[in-house]
Amino acid sequence: MLCSxxxxxxxxxxxxTSSAGTLPVLSIETVSKAExxxxxxxxxxxGHVSQLIAxxxxxxxIPPEPYYEDCLITLRDTDGSTLLDSSEGRVKVxxxxxxxxxxxxxxxxxxxxxxxxxxxxxxxxxxxLLLAEYKDASMLRNRAALYASREIMKEDGLFAADxxxxxVEINGEYYGVYLLSDMQQVSSHRVNITEPETGYTGTxxxxxxxxxxxxxxxxxxxxxxxxxxxxxxxxPFDGEGGGGRTIDPLPKDEYDPKPxxxxxxxxxxxxxxxxxxxxxxxxxxxxxxxxxxxNDKAYVFDGKYKTxxxxxxHSSAGS
Numbered sequence: 001m002l003c004s005x006x007x008x009x010x011x012x013x014x015x016x017t018s019s020a021g022t023l024p025v026l027s028i029e030t031v032s033k034a035e036x037x038x039x040x041x042x043x044x045x046x047g048h049v050s051q052l053i054a055x056x057x058x059x060x061x062i063p064p065e066p067y068y069e070d071c072l073i074t075l076r077d078t079d080g081s082t083l084l085d086s087s088e089g090r091v092k093v094x095x096x097x098x099x100x101x102x103x104x105x106x107x108x109x110x111x112x113x114x115x116x117x118x119x120x121x122x123x124x125x126x127x128x129l130l131l132a133e134y135k136d137a138s139m140l141r142n143r144a145a146l147y148a149s150r151e152i153m154k155e156d157g158l159f160a161a162d163x164x165x166x167x168v169e170i171n172g173e174y175y176g177v178y179l180l181s182d183m184q185q186v187s188s189h190r191v192n193i194t195e196p197e198t199g200y201t202g203t204x205x206x207x208x209x210x211x212x213x214x215x216x217x218x219x220x221x222x223x224x225x226x227x228x229x230x231x232x233x234x235x236p237f238d239g240e241g242g243g244g245r246t247i248d249p250l251p252k253d254e255y256d257p258k259p260x261x262x263x264x265x266x267x268x269x270x271x272x273x274x275x276x277x278x279x280x281x282x283x284x285x286x287x288x289x290x291x292x293x294x295n296d297k298a299y300v301f302d303g304k305y306k307t308x309x310x311x312x313x314h315s316s317a318g319s
Contacts, residue, residue: 024077024117026130026180027169028091028108031070040069041170044093045100048217053100066093073108075116075166087114089126096214098132103176106130107183119162120182123189130168131179139165142179159190184210186267193267201271207278208267215262221269224279225262226250229290277306284308 030037044066045053054060068090075084089110098105106129113124133139142163149160161182168175186193186208193206215223228249235242251258263282269275284301291297291310299310 022078023165023167023177024075024083025167025169026178027074027076028171029072029074029086030171031072037069038171039064040067041091041093041104041106041175044104046096048214049097049099066099068092068109073110077117083117084114087112094129098134101132101134103132103134105132106178116180117164117166119164119180120189121162125182125187125189127183127185129179129181129183130166131163131181133177133179139177139179142181146181159192161190184208184266195268196270196274199270201273203274203277205274206267207265207269207274209263209265209278209282211261212264213259213261215264216260218264221272221275222265223262224265224275224282225260226286227283228261229283229287232290232294235294281305 030040043063045063047065050060050062050065054062069092071089071091072086073084073089073091074082074086077083087110089108091106091108093099093104094107095105108128108130110126110128113126114128115122115124116128131142133142136142143165146161146163150162153160161184163179163181165177166180168178182190185191186195186206191208193208196202196205212223215225217223226249231248231250231252233246233248236245236247248256248258250260263279265275265278269278284299287308288299288301291299297310299308301308
């Protein structure tokens with residue numbers, strides 16, 4: 001378990017430890033030497049989050065939204081050798097509610113593509129993430145989940161983000177241990193899907209999506225709600241049939257504290273037809289799974305993946 005280092009000058013390191021010689025060191029040096037230059041990594045909060053906080057916090061002063069700062073990035077291996085020397089790039093805070101934490105996650109956008117620590121089979125990319133893991137004292141949850149995902153998916157040629165723990169310094173100040181990882185994005189080395197040509201409105205394209213509680217912040221073409229088979233109840237798995245309990249995925253009324261959930265479309269969408277196609281497809285895929293698991297019904301798409309038809313079937317104990 002990684003613990004706090006009492007010698008650290010920065011309060012953001014409460015979930016980490018100085019680890020010279022045990023982890024690679026990623027150093028960020030701002031081009032600007034202004035007195036308040038470090039505000040870019042300490043002050044910003046995602047705009048939609050600060051607006052929510054302001055709605056219930058009288059006198060709350062809206063902080064700046066995340067913004068890029070020009071930086072030089074150096075990466076040294078555990079043996080002290082330099083893997084990346086003062087490469088140009090920009091760095092900013094990234095995330096949603098995680099931007100309110102003392103130790104904030106960061107995004108690096110290099111001027112030129114870089115390979116970092118051999119991650120993702122050494123693929124060169126401009127965009128990389130530094131996950132702060134502020135709520136995870138072990139700093140291993142995401143690391144373990146990503147590792148398991150890659151082990152499971154790589155045999156089928158599917159992408160799952162690679163990652164490596166690194167020590168981070170900003171302007172010579174130790175900022176703690178972060179998880180360096182791929183950014184989820186459309187790329188031949190990451191999410192390899194077909195993007196539409198400019199102005200193309202057909203539905204036979206790739207769709208890159210994110211399960212997102214903030215989908216409602218997107219424009220009409222880039223977000224949609226999930227209906228979870230018309231909010232059909234789920235039975236918690238406990239090995240004993242759930243004990244008669246059920247869970248509604250979505251709020252049942254205005255007094256239900258559960259949030260609505262949806263998807264953000266992260267790739268290019270040019271038409272309402274494309275948007276409606278993928279919204280219908282995703283919600284119907286969920287319905288196919290739900291009806292099979294709960295009602296012994298086998299739903300299938302038509303040839304255009306727009307409507308469903310079904311036939312009854314009976315599962316057997318040994319199947």
